[in-house]
Amino acid sequence: MRTELEEAYGFLFEKELIEEIAKSGTLKTVTAGDTIIEIGDYLTGMPLLLKGAIKILREDNDGDELLLYFIERGDTCAMTLSCCLGQTKSEIRAVAETDTSFIMIPIAKMEEWTVKYKTWRNFVFESYHTRLSEMLDTIDTIAFLNMDERLMKYLQDKVKVNGNENIHSTHQEIAYDLHTSRVVVSRLLKKLENEGKISLKRNHITVIDL
Amino acid sequence: MRTELEEAYGFLFEKELIEEIAKSGTLKTVTAGDTIIEIGDYLTGMPLLLKGAIKILREDNDGDELLLYFIERGDTCAMTLSCCLGQTKSEIRAVAETDTSFIMIPIAKMEEWTVKYKTWRNFVFESYHTRLSEMLDTIDTIAFLNMDERLMKYLQDKVKVNGNENIHSTHQEIAYDLHTSRVVVSRLLKKLENEGKISLKRNHITVIDL
DNA sequence: AGATCTCTGTAACACTTGTTACTGTGGGCA
DNA sequence: TGCCCACAGTAACAAGTGTTACAGAGATCT
Numbered sequence: 001m002r003t004e005l006e007e008a009y010g011f012l013f014e015k016e017l018i019e020e021i022a023k024s025g026t027l028k029t030v031t032a033g034d035t036i037i038e039i040g041d042y043l044t045g046m047p048l049l050l051k052g053a054i055k056i057l058r059e060d061n062d063g064d065e066l067l068l069y070f071i072e073r074g075d076t077c078a079m080t081l082s083c084c085l086g087q088t089k090s091e092i093r094a095v096a097e098t099d100t101s102f103i104m105i106p107i108a109k110m111e112e113w114t115v116k117y118k119t120w121r122n123f124v125f126e127s128y129h130t131r132l133s134e135m136l137d138t139i140d141t142i143a144f145l146n147m148d149e150r151l152m153k154y155l156q157d158k159v160k161v162n163g164n165e166n167i168h169s170t171h172q173e174i175a176y177d178l179h180t181s182r183v184v185v186s187r188l189l190k191k192l193e194n195e196g197k198i199s200l201k202r203n204h205i206t207v208i209d210l
Numbered sequence: 211m212r213t214e215l216e217e218a219y220g221f222l223f224e225k226e227l228i229e230e231i232a233k234s235g236t237l238k239t240v241t242a243g244d245t246i247i248e249i250g251d252y253l254t255g256m257p258l259l260l261k262g263a264i265k266i267l268r269e270d271n272d273g274d275e276l277l278l279y280f281i282e283r284g285d286t287c288a289m290t291l292s293c294c295l296g297q298t299k300s301e302i303r304a305v306a307e308t309d310t311s312f313i314m315i316p317i318a319k320m321e322e323w324t325v326k327y328k329t330w331r332n333f334v335f336e337s338y339h340t341r342l343s344e345m346l347d348t349i350d351t352i353a354f355l356n357m358d359e360r361l362m363k364y365l366q367d368k369v370k371v372n373g374n375e376n377i378h379s380t381h382q383e384i385a386y387d388l389h390t391s392r393v394v395v396s397r398l399l400k401k402l403e404n405e406g407k408i409s410l411k412r413n414h415i416t417v418i419d420l
Numbered sequence: 421a422g423a424t425c426t427c428t429g430t431a432a433c434a435c436t437t438g439t440t441a442c443t444g445t446g447g448g449c450a
Numbered sequence: 451t452g453c454c455c456a457c458a459g460t461a462a463c464a465a466g467t468g469t470t471a472c473a474g475a476g477a478t479c480t
Contacts, residue, residue, distance in 0.1 A: 058346065060354040068349070082339040091346055114331065121324065128338045129292040135345040136268065136301055139278070143352050143389055144270040147467070170427065179353055181468055186428060202427060202476055357437065380457065391438055396458060412446060412457065421480105428475075439464070450453080 001027045004050045005103065008073050017117050021048070025103035030096045037094040043083050045104040049073050052100025053161040057093040057177075066142075067154070067177035069134045070097060070161045078131030081124065084110065097161055148188050150178055152210050155198065159207050167205040211237045214260045215313065218284050227327050231258070235313035240306045247304040253293045255314040259283050262310025263371040267303040267387075276352075277364070277387035279344045280307060280371045288341030291334065294320065307371055358398050360388055362420050365408065369417050377415040 002022055009018065025048070030036055037043065039059055049071055056068045056077065071077055071094075083090050084107045113120040141150055154177065158167050171185040178185070189205070192198045199206045212232055220228065235258070240246060247253065249269055257264075259281055266278045266287065281287055281304075293300050294317045323330040351360055364387065368377045381395040388395070399415065402408045409416045 058349060058353075060350060062354075064354060066349070066353050078338070079342060082335075082342050085335050086339050088339075091343070115325070125292075125295050128288070128342075129296045129298075131342065132289060132292050132338075132345070133301070135342070135349070139268060139276070139345070139349060139352065140270060142349065143268070143276050144272075144274060172427080182428090183430090183469075184467060187430085187467095190429070200428085382457080392458085393439075393460090394437060397437095397460085400459070410458085424477100424479085426475105426477080429473085431472090432470085434467100434469075436467080437465085440462090442460090444457105444459080446455105446457085448454090448456105450451105 001050075001103070004101070005048075008050050009048065012074075012123055013119050014117070017113065017120060020109070020113070021103065021105065024109045025105050027101065027103055029101045030099070032096050032098050032100075034096045035093065036096060036100075037080070037090050037092070039090055039093050041090045042087075043080055043090060043107075045106050046076055046080050046084050046110060047102040047104055049075050050101045050103060052102075053097040054094050054100060054102075055097045055177075057095065058091075059093060064179055065093075065176045066179040068092065068138050070157060072161060075130070076123075076127050078127045081110075081127060147178070147180060147184060148191065151185065151188050152192070152197075154178060155205065155207055156210055165207045167207065168203060169205065170203060211260075211313070214311070215258075218260050219258065222284075222333055223329050224327070227323065227330060230319070230323070231313065231315065234319045235315050237311065237313055239309075239311045241309050242306050244306045245303065246306060246310075247290070247300050247302070249300055249303050251300045252297075253290055253300060253317075255316050256286055256290050256294050256320060257312040257314055259285050260311045260313060262312075263307040264304050264310060264312075265307045265387075267305065268301075269303060274389055275303075275386050276389040278302065278348050280367060282371060285340070286333075286337050288337045291320075291337060357388070357390060357394060358401065361395065361398050362402070362407075364388060365415065365417055366420055375417045377417065378413060379415065380413055 005018055005022055009021075013021070025045075027050075028047075036047075036054060051073060054071045054077070056071060056079065058066045058068050060066075077094065079092050080090070080094075110124075114124060141153060145153070151174070154174065155167065158169070159165055171189065172182045175182045175185045189198065189200060192210075193200050196208065197210050198208055215228055215232055219231075223231070238257075246257075246264060261283060264281045264287070266281060266289065268276045268278050270276075287304065289302050290300070290304075320334075324334060351363060355363070361384070364384065365377065368379070369375055381399065382392045385392045385395045399408065399410060402420075403410050406418065407420050408418055
């Protein structure tokens with residue numbers, strides 16, 4: 001854990017803070033597909049991502065889902081942060097996109113470090129900033145783009161966070177993330193394939209050139 | 211200014227902090243319709259709303275607009291906050307919804323107070339929290355609701371921030387905020403009128419019961 | 421191999437939203 | 451008063467997306 005912590009956050013935090021994090025935090029490891037946070041959960045801490053990627057989902061009253069964004073190494077979930085500080089329930093679901101490891105920081109420490117370490121304070125503010133930007137980006141996407149463009153963006157993001165042009169998803173899974181129907185996804189994927197941008201196989205999409 | 215400051219923030223901040231705010235901040239007054247922040251602006255400070263309401267808009271590359279949310283008394287714009295701290299350009303436009311007055315806080319003070327006053331720190335975090343919630347709400351709205359439901363929500367919000375059931379807007383203005391076309395708005399408004407929920411006059415909508 | 425199940429492809433249709441075009445109307449102004 | 455202009459109402463159509471239904475293809479299990 002110590003090595004990974006240094007690797008992902010060493011350039012951000014001073015030695016003593018890394019030390020404190022290592023001491024107070026608990027290492028968690030989850031495998032792809034695991035639900036890390038469920039909507040309505042009370043959060044006991046805030047996660048610092050060491051390895052892997054997490055996808056953050058929103059759900060409406062009818063159980064319809066929508067992918068908000070991905071979180072990667074070096075990120076924390078400001079939504080979580082926000083929930084911790086406000087002692088409110090989580091408004092989002094977090095699911096491991098890949099095999100993932102992260103450190104859980106107890107709430108109490110967060111406040112303490114905010115006063116004690118400037119680097120931590122900056123990190124927290126920076127996290128809020130990137131999270132707000134990410135949310136703006138999400139809004140742009142759903143407000144200004146058509147479904148075919150959203151799908152392309154989705155595939156690009158998938159390739160990026162997985163570090164692999166091969167996407168192992170069914171059309172139905174993609175449909176959930178984009179909050180549309182399987183048929184629509186199949187239709188648009190087929191179009192992309194005909195344009196030579198991707199290649200389709202069962203349970204498996206290969207991105208060629210988007 | 212002092213009185214209004216006490217009124218809006220007295221229950222949040224201690225005497226000394228209010229004092230400091232009054233000393234360092236500059237009072238600004240704008241009239242309905244004025245643009246306060248333009249996309250791409252570098253921000254020199256962060257606004258604390260005293261009176262009135264501000265609407266926050268997003269714009270895409272084609273110049274298409276979308277209303278994100280309203281800010282009211284006691285709020286600050288976390289987006290601004292975020293920009294200030296990150297020293298980045300504004301990603302949003304802020305337009306006075308009503309006649310509005312606010313205090314501009316210089317960036318330097320923000321950092322200082324963050325360390326010095328717990329109440330200020332909490333306020334900043336709280337602002338981020340409410341802003342993230344607001345953004346989530348916006349995402350829910352555009353992702354999960356149909357245009358007729360979005361329109362109803364919009365009218366309700368308008369009534370709330372203006373404190374008046376009479377809305378002085380043209381259909382075109384509403385269409386801009388909702389990122390749709392004038393014809394669509396007219397169509398849906400007419401439907402709402404037929405359902406007895408609103409009454410329509412030229413340049414003027416009265417909300418009866420939504 | 422055959423049975424079964426999940427995933428994908430496709431057609432046909434419905435619904436919502438956006439577009440174009442035209443009409444009428446209310447209000448201000450010469 | 452009459453003209454003009456911005457605003458609102460409406461129809462007809464286009465485009466995008468969602469829904470239903472069904473067929474076939476690929477994987478898995480016995």
